[in-house]
Amino acid sequence: MSQATTSRRIPRRRPLAVAAAATATAAVAGIAVVQLSGAGAATPPGATLFADTNRDGRLNGGDMRGRSAWTDDRGALVMPNLDDSAGRCPTLAEDGSRLTDDELAACHDASDERVNGPLDALDLAPLRVAALPRAGSDAFATITVNAAAAPHVRLFLHRHGEYTPLGPDTRLTGEQLRSGVRLALEARDLVRDPAEWDGLIDVTLEVVDGDRTSGDTARLRVAPLILTHDLLPIDRMVISDNGTTPEDAERHGYDPEVPARPVEDGEEVFRAELGAALAGAGLNDDLLEYPTGGDRWMRDQFITGYFAVPGPDGTAHRMRVLLRSADVMPEGSSADFPLRDAGRSAFTVLRGPGTAVLQQYDADRVGDDEHSALWGSFSSTGNFLVAPPDERFPAGRVLYGSNLELAAPDATFTRLLQAQHEQEPLAVDTSWLAVGHIDEFLSFVPAGTERGWAAVVADPELGRDLLTEAGADALLDDERLTAGTRLAAAGIDRALELLTRELGLSAEDIVRVPALFTRLDVPGHPRQDIVANHLPAVANGVATGTRTFLAPVPHAPADATGEDVFQRAAEEALAAVGVRVAWVEEWDYAHAVGTVGGEIHCVTNALRDLSAARPWWRSPGRS
Structure with missing residues (x-):
C-alpha cells in the first residue's frame, strides 16, 4: 500500500493529538530511563x-x-x-482503487513490527x-x-x-x-x-x-474499551458534510477544520443555531466536518470511547477510540464494502495520533439486503447510549435498543462490548419504535441530586395532557396520534421498569419531558404497531457537559401567552435538576427527513474531553 496517499488529518489542536504530543517526550523518557x-x-x-x-x-x-x-x-x-501515530496509513491502494473496509481497519501502529516514533512508544x-x-x-x-x-x-x-x-x-x-x-x-x-x-x-x-x-x-x-458518557464536556461537535462523499475525501484529501457549504434544506439554519448553542454553553463552536455524501445521521456512523492506562505522576494516558457502526448497508453490501459507506471517513479523516478507529461486524450478515433493510438499523451506533457512572458501574453502563424476539444489533459487536467487563451492556426493548433506536426517547443530563445525574425520558401522556390544555383539538382527534401515545407510553413504561431495576433509578432521577408519537403503518414490514416521534423529540437532545442541554425546537402548539407548551414544560422539568435548555431549530434538516426523521442527537456526534474521565481502574466499587 502506498505510503504517499494518506489522508489530511485534524491539525494538532486540543481535541485529538495535542495532549499526546505535549507529554510524549517526558513519557518516552520514562520508558527509556x-x-x-x-x-x-x-x-x-x-x-x-x-x-x-x-x-x-x-x-x-x-x-x-x-x-x-x-x-x-x-x-x-x-x-x-491501534492509533496511527505517524500518519502512515493510506487511504487508497497502490493502484488508486479504494481500499476495502477490512483493509482500512487493518492499518494501525501495531500492524507493523516497528515503533513509529515517540508518540507510538508512548503506547x-x-x-x-x-x-x-x-x-x-x-x-x-x-x-x-x-x-x-x-x-x-x-x-x-x-x-x-x-x-x-x-x-x-x-x-x-x-x-x-x-x-x-x-x-x-x-x-x-x-x-x-x-x-x-x-x-x-x-x-x-x-x-x-x-x-x-x-x-x-x-x-x-x-486495557478495555470504555465508551464515553454524556456528562463529559464536549470538546468538538462533529456534523455531516453532505456535499463531500467519503470517496471524494479518500481521493483528494480532506480538512475537517474547513467549514463545509450547506447543501441540504434547513442545514444552514441548523448549523448556525447549533454553533450559537455551543458558544452559549461556553464550548468550542467550531463544528468539525465529516464527509458523508448526504448520510447526515452522524451519530449512526460511530460511537466514541477511549483506552486508558496509568501514566507517570498519577496521571492517566488515554487514546481516543471511534468504534464504527456495524450497520451493514441496506442495499448493495458486498464482501469488500459491507458497511455503511460514511463510516469509512472515521478511518480516513479522524484516525491519527492518539485516535484509533475500530470496526467489528458479522460477515455472515453481508449480502442479506432484505434483512438489513428491515433490521439493520438496530446496529447503528445511534442505538447505543451510556448511562453515566454510579457506584455499581463506575465507568457507566452501555444501553442499547433491541427487538428481543426477532432482531438485535450485530451479535459480534455487542459481544465485543460485553468482553470489556467494565460497562455490562443492557438490552432495552425498543421493538415498538419504527427505527428502534434507544435515543428516540432517552438521554442523560447532570443533576443536582444525590446520584449526580438524571435520565431525560419522553412522556407521551404528558404531551397529550399539554395538548388538551392548549386546546389542540386537531392533534387530539387524530387516531394515529392517539394510538401512538398508547403504544409509546406502554413501551416507555416497560423500559423505565427495566432501567429502574437495573440502574437503581428513583423518581428524582427521572426527568419527564413531553413528547407526541404517531403510529406508522408500513406495508410488508415484519413489525406492526410501531411508532415514531410526530413532533421533534426533546429527549433526543445532547448533554454538553456544562449543564446545558441542546434540544430540538418541538413545534408544539402555543398556550394563551404564545409560548410553545412543550418548550415551557421541558424547561421547567430540566431546571428542577439544574439544567438549562438551548433550543436548536432542526425541523427541515433532521426531523422532517424520510419516513421517521431524527433529531439533534441523530445528526451530530461529539468528541468529549477525556481528561474529565476518572481512571476506570481506580474507581471505587469496581467488580
Whole structure:
C-alpha cells in the first residue's frame, strides 16, 4: 500500500493529538530511563521481571509484590496500540482503487513490527529484567508470552533508544543480564471475543546460568474499551458534510477544520443555531466536518470511547477510540464494502495520533439486503447510549435498543462490548419504535441530586395532557396520534421498569419531558404497531457537559401567552435538576427527513474531553 496517499488529518489542536504530543517526550523518557527505585529497590535475587504492577506509571520497588497475578487492585496494563501515530496509513491502494473496509481497519501502529516514533512508544507498556550482576558469561535468558495472548501482542527489546522485535527464540546474553534489560510490550488488539482471548498476558522470563535455571512471570491486562458518557464536556461537535462523499475525501484529501457549504434544506439554519448553542454553553463552536455524501445521521456512523492506562505522576494516558457502526448497508453490501459507506471517513479523516478507529461486524450478515433493510438499523451506533457512572458501574453502563424476539444489533459487536467487563451492556426493548433506536426517547443530563445525574425520558401522556390544555383539538382527534401515545407510553413504561431495576433509578432521577408519537403503518414490514416521534423529540437532545442541554425546537402548539407548551414544560422539568435548555431549530434538516426523521442527537456526534474521565481502574466499587 502506498505510503504517499494518506489522508489530511485534524491539525494538532486540543481535541485529538495535542495532549499526546505535549507529554510524549517526558513519557518516552520514562520508558527509556526506567529505574528500580524506591522502597525495596535493592537488586532482587534470581530472575525478576518487572511491570507496572502498582499502576503508578513507573517501574520501581513498589512493583515487587503480586507481579504474576492481576486483580482489581494490582496488575499492570497495556494500551491496545491501534492509533496511527505517524500518519502512515493510506487511504487508497497502490493502484488508486479504494481500499476495502477490512483493509482500512487493518492499518494501525501495531500492524507493523516497528515503533513509529515517540508518540507510538508512548503506547507501549515498559517491562524490565532486573540486573543479575553475577550472571556468567555463558548465561542466557528467553522471554515468552502465553499461547492465548501471543497472537495479540508483540515484545520489543529497548536499547540505546531503539526498539527491536523480540521473538520467542531470541536469547538475552549474559552481558545484557548483568546490566539489566529494558523491554516494551505492544498490544496489537483489544479483546473482541473472550472465547479466543480474555485479555490477560503472561510474560515469562527464564534465565539459564550454568546448571541453574530460574524464572519469573509478570501478568498484564490489555486495557478495555470504555465508551464515553454524556456528562463529559464536549470538546468538538462533529456534523455531516453532505456535499463531500467519503470517496471524494479518500481521493483528494480532506480538512475537517474547513467549514463545509450547506447543501441540504434547513442545514444552514441548523448549523448556525447549533454553533450559537455551543458558544452559549461556553464550548468550542467550531463544528468539525465529516464527509458523508448526504448520510447526515452522524451519530449512526460511530460511537466514541477511549483506552486508558496509568501514566507517570498519577496521571492517566488515554487514546481516543471511534468504534464504527456495524450497520451493514441496506442495499448493495458486498464482501469488500459491507458497511455503511460514511463510516469509512472515521478511518480516513479522524484516525491519527492518539485516535484509533475500530470496526467489528458479522460477515455472515453481508449480502442479506432484505434483512438489513428491515433490521439493520438496530446496529447503528445511534442505538447505543451510556448511562453515566454510579457506584455499581463506575465507568457507566452501555444501553442499547433491541427487538428481543426477532432482531438485535450485530451479535459480534455487542459481544465485543460485553468482553470489556467494565460497562455490562443492557438490552432495552425498543421493538415498538419504527427505527428502534434507544435515543428516540432517552438521554442523560447532570443533576443536582444525590446520584449526580438524571435520565431525560419522553412522556407521551404528558404531551397529550399539554395538548388538551392548549386546546389542540386537531392533534387530539387524530387516531394515529392517539394510538401512538398508547403504544409509546406502554413501551416507555416497560423500559423505565427495566432501567429502574437495573440502574437503581428513583423518581428524582427521572426527568419527564413531553413528547407526541404517531403510529406508522408500513406495508410488508415484519413489525406492526410501531411508532415514531410526530413532533421533534426533546429527549433526543445532547448533554454538553456544562449543564446545558441542546434540544430540538418541538413545534408544539402555543398556550394563551404564545409560548410553545412543550418548550415551557421541558424547561421547567430540566431546571428542577439544574439544567438549562438551548433550543436548536432542526425541523427541515433532521426531523422532517424520510419516513421517521431524527433529531439533534441523530445528526451530530461529539468528541468529549477525556481528561474529565476518572481512571476506570481506580474507581471505587469496581467488580
